[in-house]
Amino acid sequence: MSRIRTLVSAALLSVAALLSACATDVATNAAATSASANASPALVLFASDEGVARLARSRAKADFAALANQFEAQYNSAFCGPTSAAIVLNTVNGRGADVPRDHTRLRKDDVQFMPPGADPIVPRFTQDLVIDKGSKTRAQVLGEPVTVGGKEVRDFGYQLRQFDAMLRGNGLVTRAVVVDDSLPEQSIRADMAGNLARSGDYVIVNYRREAVGQKGGGHISPLGAYDAASDSFLVLDVNPAAAGWAWIPTATLVKAMRTFDTVENRGYVVVNGP
Secondary structure, three states: OHHHHHHHHHHHHHHHHOOOEOHHHHHHHHHOOOOHHHOOOOOEEOOOHHHHHHHHHOOEOOOHHHHHHHOOOOOOOOOHHHHHHHHHHHHHHOOOOOOOOOHHHOOHHHHOOOOOOOOOOOOOOOHHHHHOOOOOOHHHHOOOEEEEOOEEEEOOOOOHHHHHHHHHHOOOOEEEEEOOOOOOHHHHHHHHHHHHOOOOOEEEEEEEHHHHOOOOOEEEEEEEEEEOOOOEEEEOOOOOOOOOOEEEEHHHHHHHHOOEEOOEEOEEEEEOOO
16 A cells, blocks of 8 residues: 555656646646647737737837747757756847857758858757756756755656746846735736836746636747736737637736746746847
């Protein structure tokens, strides 16, 4: 009986680990095959007349154009964090001299007909490069067992503070906000909407998909705008194949951030610059 209890406890810990950022997307990706199939009636897809109208009337959309210009989709189910980081880093750094070149994406045959010393790689932060500057290794992001609370678990993706550490490791000035029960909704709204009304700083949210009516577990994506008339935020979902960009009501988004993830609640990160 004691062995059965031990096995059950281990299974529960493994499931809990799968609920961290992007983690459940690893397990349920096959179920989320289209944006329309994974949209809650309470959400408004950006790719709709109402979605476009909200952006048009929004007075807190200073970040939208810059982020949209650098947007890319995650190519790995556990990489919502690295993808969000790459988008914001490319937005902040633009065409700066220090933007890296990811040569891991270059095949040997790609350069066989080029002049000696030619480098076809475009300078850009990539989903793969940004991981190396964080405290969490690529193997851990993809499920290598780690010790949490004295127990060995598979901590897929990124928890809020792990994600924040990766952003700071890449040279960004950040402020991580854990959305616990003591943090009022009005304070969160004011903080995030105020950020979206200014250029040069950004907000990235860490929330639970199921809490907003979508399929999947923990997720990370940048915010693009706030619409006061509908009291909703535009989440630039980095997994458009699963959900797509969507306007999420403030109360719903806050509830989704106010969910437990392995060691503490989820939340959001405010990003300034280098």
